[in-house]
Amino acid sequence: MSxxxxxxxxxxxxxxxxxxxxQVAESAxxxxxxxxxxxxxxxxxRSIRRLEEHxxxxxxxxxxxxxxxxxxxxxxxxxxxxxxxxxxxxxxxVAEISNNPxxxxxxxxxxxxxxxxxxxxxxxxxxxxxxxKLRIVESYTGFVLExxxxxxxxxxxxxxxxxxxxxxxxxxxxxxxxxxxxxTRPLAGVETIPFAELENIPLILPGRPHGLRLRVDExxxxxxxxxxxxxxVDGLSGILDLVRRGVGCSIxxxxxxxxxxxxxxxxxxxxxxxxxSSTVVAVTSKQKPMTNTVKTLLQIVREEARKVRIAGNxxxxxxxxxxxxxxxQPRLIPRSHAG
Numbered sequence: 001m002s003x004x005x006x007x008x009x010x011x012x013x014x015x016x017x018x019x020x021x022x023q024v025a026e027s028a029x030x031x032x033x034x035x036x037x038x039x040x041x042x043x044x045x046r047s048i049r050r051l052e053e054h055x056x057x058x059x060x061x062x063x064x065x066x067x068x069x070x071x072x073x074x075x076x077x078x079x080x081x082x083x084x085x086x087x088x089x090x091x092x093x094v095a096e097i098s099n100n101p102x103x104x105x106x107x108x109x110x111x112x113x114x115x116x117x118x119x120x121x122x123x124x125x126x127x128x129x130x131x132x133k134l135r136i137v138e139s140y141t142g143f144v145l146e147x148x149x150x151x152x153x154x155x156x157x158x159x160x161x162x163x164x165x166x167x168x169x170x171x172x173x174x175x176x177x178x179x180x181x182x183x184t185r186p187l188a189g190v191e192t193i194p195f196a197e198l199e200n201i202p203l204i205l206p207g208r209p210h211g212l213r214l215r216v217d218e219x220x221x222x223x224x225x226x227x228x229x230x231x232x233v234d235g236l237s238g239i240l241d242l243v244r245r246g247v248g249c250s251i252x253x254x255x256x257x258x259x260x261x262x263x264x265x266x267x268x269x270x271x272x273x274x275x276x277s278s279t280v281v282a283v284t285s286k287q288k289p290m291t292n293t294v295k296t297l298l299q300i301v302r303e304e305a306r307k308v309r310i311a312g313n314x315x316x317x318x319x320x321x322x323x324x325x326x327x328x329q330p331r332l333i334p335r336s337h338a339g
Contacts, residue, residue: 015087017051018080020044021059025077029066089289103132103293107301108147109157110211111236112175113280114138116255116308117157117301124300132293142209151287154294155301159211160279169281172305175253176277177212179269182246187269194273199225202248204239207232215278216251240266253278255308280305 020037024044027033034041052059059073069077092103105125109117118136125134137147141158148156149167160169179198181187187201198220205227206213220227230248233239239250244265251271282301284290 013050014054015083017047017054018084020047021051022077022080022084024048024060024067025069025073027066028068030062032066085287085289089291092289092291103129103291104135105132105155105291105294105297106135106137106153107155107157107297108137108139108144108153110141110144110159111138111206112212112253112256113157115236116258117304120304120307121297121300124304125297128300129293129296134297140206140209141211141214145283148283148285149287151285154285154288155298156283156285157280157301158283159215160281161215162211163281163283167283167286169283170302172280172282172302173309174277174279175255176275177216177251177253177271179249179271180240180243180252180257180266181249181269182244183265183267184246185249185267187249187267190269192270192272195219195271195276196223196225196273198227198251198271200228202228202230204231204233204242204248204250205229206234206239210234212251212253212278215276219274219276 020033020039023037024030024033027036030041030044030048034044037044048059055072055076057072057076058070059076060067061070107121114136118138122134122136125132137153139147141162144153144156144158145162145164145167147153148158149164157172158169160171163169179187179193179201181201187193205216208214208217216227231242233242236252236256239252242248243250257268282298282305284294284298288294
């Protein structure tokens with residue numbers, strides 16, 4: 001066998017063993033990793049031993065409770081993840097170039113972002129990438145963040161406040177929530193209300209881990225006040241119906257109201273002292289390859305988010321901030337004008 005072929009075989013072995021190595025590291029033990037990989041434990045042990053010989057370094061400290069990475073192992077773990085991710089990306093891109101119809105992407109977003117983006121993004125995706133598949137998942141910010149972090153989804157739309165230090169998001173728009181109440185309630189003629197006065201108002205809010213609920217709870221804690229939450233409802237239509245009936249008030253973001261068929265039954269009151277603002281961002285998973293299909297999906301999300309910003313500001317006289325991300329203003333569509 002030539003030296004070139006020997007090197008090629010050795011490199012293939014290293015790539016194969018890296019997969020085993022990463023699983024042992026993540027399982028913190030050989031027996032659990034062997035079960036996950038569905039390979040005999042002796043085979044796994046031999047593979048790791050050969051990898052240690054290849055790098056001339058001990059990669060694990062083995063004890064009766066499992067196996068922990070050494071300093072050298074920690075270094076290889078970081079490089080190994082990056083190497084395998086690049087290989088997966090190359091494989092996916094080559095498949096797409098070969099017109100492989102199996103190209104796919106998964107988009108996760110919150111209920112409000114889903115309300116304004118899901119259908120238009122899906123429609124454009126089908127037209128622009130007809131041979132690829134798109135899956136859209138709607139859930140709360142906490143779950144979207146988890147799915148992006150572990151690679152379950154390619155792109156997640158969530159509130160910037162929820163991001164961890166290792167994740168960075170591309171800003172799409174800023175939301176300033178408002179108090180929504182029935183016209184029959186005493187707030188009908190009030191334009192602004194200090195946040196502290198919410199203590200005496202019955203509220204209908206989504207449960208945790210909804211991003212807006214987390215933000216509202218955070219502000220209440222900072223002010224040392226207890227909110228009067230009479231109902232937790234995880235659904236925009238349910239919340240708005242209860243508000244309209246006068247059961248309680250709610251705190252909602254402008255996009256949640258964009259398709260509400262208004263006939264004078266609810267009023268919006270701006271929250272002050274402090275003004276709450278939340279930034280919606282798009283985050284791509286570092287655990288999955290950025291294929292051409294995913295890149296196209298991200299561009300569609302960017303463009304449709306821009307349309308949302310324009311609609312939310314031109315029609316309501318919105319303003320710009322220094323970072324050039326518009327603050328969406330609340331607007332209500334009269335029932336007679338609703339489609």
